Amino acid sequence: MATVAEFTLAADEFPLGTVFANLPDVTVQLERVIPDPNGVIPYFWVRGTDSDSIVEQFSKHPGVRDIQLVDSADDEYLMRCMWISEYDSVLDALIAPEVVLLSAIGTATEWTFELRGETRKAIAEFREYCHDHDVPVTLTELHALRPLDAQHGLTDTQREALILAYECGYFESPRETTLAEIAEELGISQQALGSRLRRGNRRLVEQALIESHS
Incomplete structure (x- = not known):
């Protein structure tokens, strides 16, 4: 596995x-x-x-x-x-x-x-x-890694970062929080958080929009 x-x-x-x-x-x-x-x-x-x-x-x-x-x-x-x-x-x-x-x-x-x-x-x-x-x-x-249908191909750290960002309003317009605030809560750097969010979003797009139509 x-x-x-x-x-x-x-x-x-x-x-x-x-x-x-x-x-x-x-x-x-x-x-x-x-x-x-x-x-x-x-x-x-x-x-x-x-x-x-x-x-x-x-x-x-x-x-x-x-x-x-x-x-x-x-x-x-x-x-x-x-x-x-x-x-x-x-x-x-x-x-x-x-x-x-x-x-x-x-x-x-x-x-x-x-x-x-x-x-x-x-x-x-x-x-x-x-x-x-x-x-x-x-x-x-x-x-x-869990099966794709259970976790959408995300790692645990990517899933954690995406959920927290969503719950804190990071994806709202205007944003209700910042990368710095989310990173501090997770105990990681802003750069590490940004990387997890980018890769997590990319994996979600791959499964939802690319793999499902391949």
């Missing part, structure tokens, strides 16, 4: 965490990781600084061969970099076909990332890979 797991990792233990050394107020959100013959290519959003500072900070890491600005929106920048294969890291584990990255958000304190595995064994193998390569991940949540 498909299983969802949430892991945390100290900021300086994650490859993209090097940016926090001199830019402690930024937030990094991993978008996706693509395999490459020479390593892996992560795409990630950075908030809270300018693109030149991002390039400067990441370029200092020996595992980064090249980093480029892909897109920008307001004060958010989508970056692309080449992470070379000589530096084994959690990024390598994230491209395994048995696991799917649902979200990954980093701050100067820690990274929190959520994965879906086709089985519990896939999650266990991911964790084992990290430990074998001295990546000290901590498992903070693990649960099996």
